[in-house]
Amino acid sequence: MIRFVTSRLFRAGLTVLSVMTFAFVVLRMSGDPAQVLLGPDVPQNVVQDFRDRWGLDDPIWQQYLSYLRAMLHGDFGLSMRDRSPAIDLVMQRIPATLQLTIPALILQLAFGIPAGIYAALKRGTLADRGVIVTAIVGFTVPSFVLGLLLVLIFAVTLGILPSGGASSWQHAILPVLTMSIGGIGVLARFSRSAMIEVMGQPYIRTASAKGVSWGDVVRNHALPNAAVPIVTIVGFMVGSLIAGAIIVETIFSWPGMGRLLIVSVTNRDLAVVQCILLLVAAVMVVSNLTVDLLYGWLDPRLRQTAPAH
Amino acid sequence: MDNLVEIRNLRVAFDGVPVLHGIDLDVAPGEALGLVGESGCGKSVTWLAALGLLPGKATVSGSVRLQGQDLATAPRRTLERVRGGRIAMIFQDPSSALNPVIRVGQQIIEALRLHRGLTGAAARAEALRLMDLVGIPDARNRFSLYTHEFSGGQAQRLMIAMALAGEPDLLIADEPTTALDATIQAQILDLLVTLRREMSMATVFISHDLAAVAQVCERVCVMYAGKIIEEGHVGQLFETPRHPYTRGLFDAIPTLSGPLRRLVPIPGTVPDPRELPPGCAFAPRCNRARAFCSQHRPELLPQPEGRQLACAFPVPITQDIVHRQEEYQ
Numbered sequence: 320m321i322r323f324v325t326s327r328l329f330r331a332g333l334t335v336l337s338v339m340t341f342a343f344v345v346l347r348m349s350g351d352p353a354q355v356l357l358g359p360d361v362p363q364n365v366v367q368d369f370r371d372r373w374g375l376d377d378p379i380w381q382q383y384l385s386y387l388r389a390m391l392h393g394d395f396g397l398s399m400r401d402r403s404p405a406i407d408l409v410m411q412r413i414p415a416t417l418q419l420t421i422p423a424l425i426l427q428l429a430f431g432i433p434a435g436i437y438a439a440l441k442r443g444t445l446a447d448r449g450v451i452v453t454a455i456v457g458f459t460v461p462s463f464v465l466g467l468l469l470v471l472i473f474a475v476t477l478g479i480l481p482s483g484g485a486s487s488w489q490h491a492i493l494p495v496l497t498m499s500i501g502g503i504g505v506l507a508r509f510s511r512s513a514m515i516e517v518m519g520q521p522y523i524r525t526a527s528a529k530g531v532s533w534g535d536v537v538r539n540h541a542l543p544n545a546a547v548p549i550v551t552i553v554g555f556m557v558g559s560l561i562a563g564a565i566i567v568e569t570i571f572s573w574p575g576m577g578r579l580l581i582v583s584v585t586n587r588d589l590a591v592v593q594c595i596l597l598l599v600a601a602v603m604v605v606s607n608l609t610v611d612l613l614y615g616w617l618d619p620r621l622r623q624t625a626p627a628h
Numbered sequence: 629m630d631n632l633v634e635i636r637n638l639r640v641a642f643d644g645v646p647v648l649h650g651i652d653l654d655v656a657p658g659e660a661l662g663l664v665g666e667s668g669c670g671k672s673v674t675w676l677a678a679l680g681l682l683p684g685k686a687t688v689s690g691s692v693r694l695q696g697q698d699l700a701t702a703p704r705r706t707l708e709r710v711r712g713g714r715i716a717m718i719f720q721d722p723s724s725a726l727n728p729v730i731r732v733g734q735q736i737i738e739a740l741r742l743h744r745g746l747t748g749a750a751a752r753a754e755a756l757r758l759m760d761l762v763g764i765p766d767a768r769n770r771f772s773l774y775t776h777e778f779s780g781g782q783a784q785r786l787m788i789a790m791a792l793a794g795e796p797d798l799l800i801a802d803e804p805t806t807a808l809d810a811t812i813q814a815q816i817l818d819l820l821v822t823l824r825r826e827m828s829m830a831t832v833f834i835s836h837d838l839a840a841v842a843q844v845c846e847r848v849c850v851m852y853a854g855k856i857i858e859e860g861h862v863g864q865l866f867e868t869p870r871h872p873y874t875r876g877l878f879d880a881i882p883t884l885s886g887p888l889r890r891l892v893p894i895p896g897t898v899p900d901p902r903e904l905p906p907g908c909a910f911a912p913r914c915n916r917a918r919a920f921c922s923q924h925r926p927e928l929l930p931q932p933e934g935r936q937l938a939c940a941f942p943v944p945i946t947q948d949i950v951h952r953q954e955e956y957q
């Protein structure tokens with residue numbers, strides 16, 4: 320168990336470091352922050368001042384080393400725009416992003432899993448087809464199309480919900496819906512096939528053959544087995560939620576981390592972009608770790624046990 | 629004595645394709661009945677249908693009576709009490725027949741709770757006793773383990789313990805040793821024989837291993853393509869198989885006693901239920917078949933020497949054997 324956790328932690332650290340390095344290099348290769356931030360008409364000596372101040376003319380490996388050194392001291396750098404600490408800018412935006420992602424995740428779990436399980440148990444019926452078709456539509460429509468469609472219906476045509484901004488809880492409804500529908504579809508389809516697979520297993524027939532009622536077969540024998548693959552996909556969905564937040568916050572002008580990322584990339588605000596990517600990588604790594612641990616908890620075959628004697 | 633189970637004209641079709649063509653089968657209390665035939669003949673389907681365990685796409689007709697009570701029309705609750713409580717079933721691949729995420733002890737306790745109302749310490753004690761009974765060493769410490777921590781043979785012992793938990797009148801053992809090593813097979817067979825003797829529980833032993841059937845059973849039904857084609861006392865069928873298919877099954881296995889002879893496998897394979905020949909289903913593979921056989925489907929009829937047979941041109945028996953045959957009646 321100790322070895323398992325250590326190796327996972329090591330891999331997690333390696334993942335985060337690769338993301339940081341990749342972001343660092345790509346950002347510096349793909350555009351000059353001085354040009355972008357100061358504009359084209361600024362005198363050459365001002366530009367040079369700026370480059371000196373941020374160390375932009377140092378060799379890239381030197382910049383990278385001092386970045387890492389600062390990180391080790393908990394210093395995530397300053398925003399090039401207003402020289403405030405990048406970490407503060409990012410932290411301010413996190414609550415707004417969580418206000419969308421957490422309800423969206425809850426909706427995905429609350430509707431996707433039951434719909435998929437219901438469809439599996441009603442396999443081949445009209446209800447099953449209905450769930451499949453809805454699910455496929457749900458996850459094939461890209462979220463920006465879905466978002467615009469929802470705005471068109473509820474904001475423009477019906478006029479019952481705001482189309483952008485964040486001044487009331489009603490403002491969150493359309494973004495949350497946009498973010499959750501695709502995931503509901505994915506989860507419904509995945510839970511359906513996981514459940515169908517489990518219901519066809521010999522141990523399900525054994526349970527029926529020993530007199531367990533159908534409802535208890537589903538609850539006590541099938542669901543605990545189907546939970547194993549479903550948990551995995553939920554872990555991956557946390558990643559796609561973050562990707563979704565970037566798009567959805569932009570469509571609905573929601574002042575979250577996703578929109579900050581878009582703005583900062585456009586401005587080549589290096590420290591802020593790096594800080595956000597680091598955070599995203601950390602969230603992904605933590606959710607994958609959680610999946611691994613849950614997996615071991617749900618499936619005894621993956622659990623380390625004392626040898627039977 | 630009245631029969632424990634009487635199956636009459638049991639027919640099963642999957643998506644409109646018939647796979648059982650009217651099975652009549654009796655099981656007497658305490659008897660050991662063998663059900664043999666190649667894979668795909670309908671041995672498993674017969675008993676899954678009897679217990680209502682087939683998937684929804686299966687259409688089942690006919691009657692299955694358990695001491696007079698028709699299971700085909702019984703309400704769901706009654707059927708649930710019969711399953712495991714009156715008729716228990718164990719399966720071919722024990723390792724996948726036990727739930728991988730529930731501790732084995734709990735799986736036995738579940739059966740004890742359902743059929744004997746046992747809970748708590750009493751259930752645990754009884755589960756341990758059953759694990760002991762079927763030969764799980766160190767049951768106390770292995771009670772809380774999971775399926776994957778047991779070998780195939782041990783898993784089948786656990787399945788048997790779970791089947792015994794409901795104190796059934798009939799145990800259906802569906803190829804219980806097919807997935808196991810030869811030495812383990814012999815141990816499981818011994819266990820089944822011992823348990824049946826000690827618990828006066830009827831057993832239906834489904835197998836394509838004729839030697840195993842001879843060890844466990846008194847009476848044998850031979851199935852082919854969804855029908856019973858020969859039925860009789862085990863000695864009778866082994867000494868003088870009369871259906872060419874039964875005969876073919878014996879010729880295909882090596883014998884330890886008797887003269888050394890060449891093994892002759894039955895040519896061809898079991899027909900696909902969708903493309904069943906019009907006459908006798910075995911005719912295309914039969915060395916005794918004549919033109920008549922491909923036109924007329926033979927009925928299962930009682931024979932003077934006590935067996936039942938469905939064949940127009942059976943293997944003849946010589947006179948001296950007839951005398952011995954009469955002893956079985």
Ligand SMILES: Nc1ncnc2c1ncn2[C@@H]1O[C@H](COP(=O)(O)OP(=O)(O)O)[C@@H](O)[C@H]1O
Pocket residue numbers: 642647665666667668669670671672673674683901
């Ligand atoms: N769930 C099922 N769906 C469709 N066909 C099935 C199903 N189960 C069994 N069959 C068919 O029924 C026939 C009898 O199968 P079975 O009783 O399992 O044979 P066996 O004698 O080997 O136990 C076979 O042709 C098999 O293909």
Ligand SMILES: [Mg+2]
Pocket residue numbers: 668671672673802803
């Ligand atoms: Mg079978």
